[in-house]
Amino acid sequence: MAGPMKMRATATGGTTEVRVLMTHPMTTAQMKDQPLHFIQNVVVKQNGKTVIEAEISQAVSRNPVFSFRLKGGAKGDKIEVSWVDNKGESNTIETAVA
């Protein structure tokens, strides 16, 4: 079971600022007795249209936080962020731009 996610999206005149938190152990293969387990892909959609496709490595910390700015975006736009990890587990969160 994937843990909770949290997201905030705010319109700041011409751009939309998005901040998203993910619960994930993000374990590397370097630790003893801990299987490699990390988020591999992150996809960001704006009103259903994919705007970011990212590949994430093991170098990213546990419980990662991502902040980024999207061009355009008005209040009420739907922003969707989803991730898939190397075990095929995934989670999605959707929020409206405030």
Place this chain on the structure above:
Amino acid sequence: MTRFSATILVLGLTAIPAGAQDTKKEIQKYQQMIAEGSPVELFELEGETLWKKPQGPNNVSLEKCDLGQGPGVLKGAYARLPRYFKDADRVMDLETRLLHCMTTLQGRSRDEATKRVFGNENQPSEMEYLSAYIASQSRGVRLAAGNSHPKEKEAYELGKALFFYRAGAWDMSCASCHGEDNKRIRMQDLPVLYKPQAARPIMATWPAYRVSNSQFKTMQWRLNDCYRQMRFPEPKFASEATNALNTFLTVTAAGEPYRGPGTKR
């Protein structure tokens, strides 16, 4: 890398106080950066789920738990703890009160409820999640721990005495580290916690997430770990001593708007 060598050059040319100022600024910058990337809200979410989850032999949630502002009232409750509770006839901080609710409301045994009070990075404890959620409901509320009831005053005095009490294998007291201005250990400033101006920003940001070990830490853990570092015997969870120290520190910090749960290095 360029900025790093520039800092060294400045250090070489100017007097020590300017260098110390520089270091302080860099530490502040670092602290701001980690605060911006804080996953504290995830712990708050999990804490809310736990608060509403029926548990124990009575199969009830903690939603009827009275944290001092009436059963189930969370807004501003954390900012007014520790305080005296008539039903338990003692001064209680947040975790002590939660433990009280777990044993009385949920019917759980003290042993079971305290089996795992401090978690680890793979599995945070129930207390840690709950503290994150409850403390978050006091954001912006000024700290006002109980300081009027005779038992509260007694706790304050006991806490103060404990703060300066030297003992243990290394003959240390809290004041050995937190009793002098301008001291730090590596990147950590050591606040002079018996002085209000130093205690205020600290007490207003605990409990907190620590980025260095990816764990959410409570005040009971903080006090426990200080005693471990001083090589004292381990204090009991939710004991009179830890509650007294917490009372002393929070009363000293009175008036500061709560802005936690914080993020520490």
